[in-house]
Amino acid sequence: MNHPPVAPALATDDVADASAAPDRGPDRPLRILHLTAGSDAGGLSTYIFRLCDAMHRQGHRVAVAGERGAWHWLFENAPFPWIEVPLKGSPLKLWQCHNMLRRYLQANPVDVLHTHYRRATLVARALQYHRNLPILYSVHLSHITIAGPRRWLSDFGDHTHCAATEAKFWLMQEARVPPKKITYIPHGIEPSKWPVADDATRAAARRSLGLNADDRVAVYVGRLDTPKNERWVIDVADHARHSIPNLKILMAGDGPHEMQVRKRIAADNLQDRVILLGHCNPLIAYQAADALLLPSAREGFSLVCAEAMSVGVPVLRTRTSGTRELIIEDVTGRSVPINRDDFIAGAVDFLIDLPALRRMGAAAAEHVRMHFTFELQLARTLDLYRSLACKA
Numbered sequence: 001m002n003h004p005p006v007a008p009a010l011a012t013d014d015v016a017d018a019s020a021a022p023d024r025g026p027d028r029p030l031r032i033l034h035l036t037a038g039s040d041a042g043g044l045s046t047y048i049f050r051l052c053d054a055m056h057r058q059g060h061r062v063a064v065a066g067e068r069g070a071w072h073w074l075f076e077n078a079p080f081p082w083i084e085v086p087l088k089g090s091p092l093k094l095w096q097c098h099n100m101l102r103r104y105l106q107a108n109p110v111d112v113l114h115t116h117y118r119r120a121t122l123v124a125r126a127l128q129y130h131r132n133l134p135i136l137y138s139v140h141l142s143h144i145t146i147a148g149p150r151r152w153l154s155d156f157g158d159h160t161h162c163a164a165t166e167a168k169f170w171l172m173q174e175a176r177v178p179p180k181k182i183t184y185i186p187h188g189i190e191p192s193k194w195p196v197a198d199d200a201t202r203a204a205a206r207r208s209l210g211l212n213a214d215d216r217v218a219v220y221v222g223r224l225d226t227p228k229n230e231r232w233v234i235d236v237a238d239h240a241r242h243s244i245p246n247l248k249i250l251m252a253g254d255g256p257h258e259m260q261v262r263k264r265i266a267a268d269n270l271q272d273r274v275i276l277l278g279h280c281n282p283l284i285a286y287q288a289a290d291a292l293l294l295p296s297a298r299e300g301f302s303l304v305c306a307e308a309m310s311v312g313v314p315v316l317r318t319r320t321s322g323t324r325e326l327i328i329e330d331v332t333g334r335s336v337p338i339n340r341d342d343f344i345a346g347a348v349d350f351l352i353d354l355p356a357l358r359r360m361g362a363a364a365a366e367h368v369r370m371h372f373t374f375e376l377q378l379a380r381t382l383d384l385y386r387s388l389a390c391k392a
Helices: 043-057 091-107 118-128 165-173 199-208 231-239 258-267 283-288 303-311 340-352 354-371 374-391
Strands: 031-038 061-067 082-084 112-115 135-139 159-162 182-184 216-221 247-252 274-278 291-294 315-318 333-336
Touching (some): 031 043, 043 061, 159 374, 216 340, 247 283, 258 274
Parallel strands (some): 031 112, 315 333
């Protein structure tokens, strides 16, 4: 199925004109409190940090509340405060969290509560009894189970933000959120941090990673965890032994499946075809790569895809949220159903044709740099915050 390129502009009814409430000071600094389960590994923590850091540099006041997680190093030297509260705990712990945040808000008023987990939204609802604060909920992983009792615990805030059109359809059809209460703002990258790789850059990156100039190089970047399906990438390396004998797959990331991955590589004698890089800055892997492989069962958008595409790397991914935005079929990459056999066959066919990969890589870089920059994401998010603050 061919997807037309998506120009990610906000609909006129998504965000109200901030000038409609001049008494609130449309240009004054915003005050935003993020509620998250914790500083856990993954894209959610990255999203919160990047947004808060950029807003702080623009003079806005931001803070993040949650429990310390595996990626708390992101926030340890941040220029904005981290508020330690038990947002992963029992109902009693959540009530304690509510009391702690209520005291914080008495001393530090905010304009918007931005929540990132359903239980965080429940705490925010309790805070609304004391202060008339709008709640913005960001959907970071759509197509989750909300049937039965989970539906009663699923609160999507006063307004819901999603980063992908598939997530918006899910919110309307499954979560029953009215369209007027949903704002679509896709994620974006900073092109200067993910520069386009030329032939010389690609050669240098390969030398530094111990690869040959004529290797066919695919990269996987992400957690070694459910629902990433990282084992399918290893399956590609195994199945392509004869069709692509010079295939090398770089895997950047760590997680609870790491030991299983290592055992599988050793058991199938794939040490010369699959190279584990661990958790690292993936730029050098993108620079060395001919293609990115993303076999996830679920995604919220996939910043990894946008980063790789900015470098000039085409993508083969399963049809999860974010595919419509990033993949123009056979132009910037390809997509396949969320099925192991389809993914393996599609990946082998994708990787064989190097001229096509180069052509798609150039188009991918142009597409992302035109439509999916962090500058656009930040501006649209600030507009949404101001709209919600004006309505409070």
